[in-house]
Amino acid sequence: MTTGGQLTITELERKAYNLRVDLMKMLEHAGSGHSAGPLDLADIFSALYFNIMKYDPKNPDWDERDVFFLSNGHCVPIQYAAMAEAGFFDKEELLTLRKFGSRLQGHPERTKLPGLENTSGPLGSGLSQGAGYAYSLQYLDKQPHRWVYVVTGDGELDEGNIWEAAMFAGKYKLSQLIVFVDRNNIQIDGSTDEVMPLEDLHGKWESFGWHVQEIDGHNIESIIDAASMARAITNKPSVIIAHTIPGKGVDFMEYDYHWHGYGKSTDDYKKGLHKLRTLNGKIKGEHE
């Protein structure tokens, strides 16, 4: 059983770094996939899987666990990396991502891999699924000590389904529902401002009856504190707008919407791995 809180912030930062390293290797082997979102979510996944959430990797359906719903399914490689790091499965399996016969499908499929709570990919539906689970905990099973965590993208907030879920969670004051929005300001066709402006995002959530926090999504202490604050809010669902840098950690992938998807070749990910290992050229890589 992992209940979190055992690792120092420095150790959690190291975990996030490991997840990014694993991610580069996975993407290089897979030959396709998404780059920017999974990279910028590494810190949030480190905080979730190694501090915030309560679960048992050897008993994924443990009935006291917190549950996690990934709404932007294309970012699942970083979740797989976190799950392997947490002991749900061996790290070797990470390199089967997107390969024929793998449990690590290109987008997450619950029925394939124990530890996944939902199947997602088409955007906008993960929040509703999390809300349905949170409703069950709060009203049907009355289990106040379990939480539902959801990660959504920001481009994903274009979807109407998201706002249906937001209204639903607000109406029923689903206080065990905690959502991280990966506010990296990019989507496939460009910046979120160009494609479909989301602001006033804070005000939008607030007007739907949510408790809203905005944090630096790369500051693990802030992530943990925000989750802690969210759990202390007992009369509203919580959203944490995590401001992130798309492609965070690999300098040539940062800030550029073209890296939403895959690079030009697998070499980009060898290069990305090198960038991570040399802290973007600041040091000599330890395995170089």
Added chain:
Amino acid sequence: MSHYPLADNLYGDDVASEPTRAGFGRGLKAAGEANEAIVALCADLTESTKMSDFKEAFPDRFVEIGVAEQNLVTVASGMARAGKIPFTSSYAAFSPGRNWEQIRTTIALNDQPVKIIGSHAGVSVGPDGATHQMLEDIALMRVLPNMIVVAPGDSVEAEKATLAIAENGKPSYLRLAREKTPIFSTDHSPFEIGKAYVLRDGTDVSLLGTGTMTYQLLVAAKELEKHGINAEVVHVPTIKPLDDDTILASVKKTGRVVTAEEAQIKGGFGGAVAELLGEQLPTPLKRIGMQDRFGESGAPDELLDHFGLTGAKIAKTVKHFVDTSSQYHREF
């Protein structure tokens, strides 16, 4: 020989009738009594989809979703993950009409036992017109892997079908109608998911009906007697999985097939039967239903007549079909 118990006085003007959705309402309440895991979610149509019986009996297990069909089924998917058996209801035009992708990804692919109840299917919805007369739902739902598709023939069967899908552990679609349908089955008539039932034995043509059309086929078969045509009537409440064996056994006997449904024949029940016969037993086939067009406003009976979906109209269509197509008997 058919051993299916049929109701008495089937062909009288005073035949008992009731909307299939009423049977669903009773079935859901009974299912809820039997299993605490059953919850009901509705998109602002609680009374007209007959979830009201359940809501009254189990207010704590009823969830009002509002006019948000995408959220309806995805919240249900999340609840299923939490161990619930969610029934979701709306008009078929909206669910699965509006939210098909969510059903595909979060229920069918995710293999969660969410029940999608599509009420007010077919042209017999009447005056509301084409927007609300769902005709494509059978096609939409039967292409989904993992999905069970059931269109009960009357309210008595709808109650049994509701109880059956409540406990089948699978994503399931239940197609219901707004208008009263004559009750041809009895409390003793069998219902099992995946089974078709011979209601009447015949030798000249197999009339395969689903949903509200089965009763009309019984009426048509009686009419056809007068013309010397001995029609076999097979009720096919489960469209997926189709009861291949029962259908093929009937067709081998009669050598001619007619399907009837209050839905698009393309991709619908007729489409399903055509696929089966095309691969396993090519046989002269006539599909009765909506012929690649939308409905329109009108009184329910008027529309059924206009689109050739009454017993009398079906009898004419079948007679012409029988008169013009040879009975295909062969051994493969």
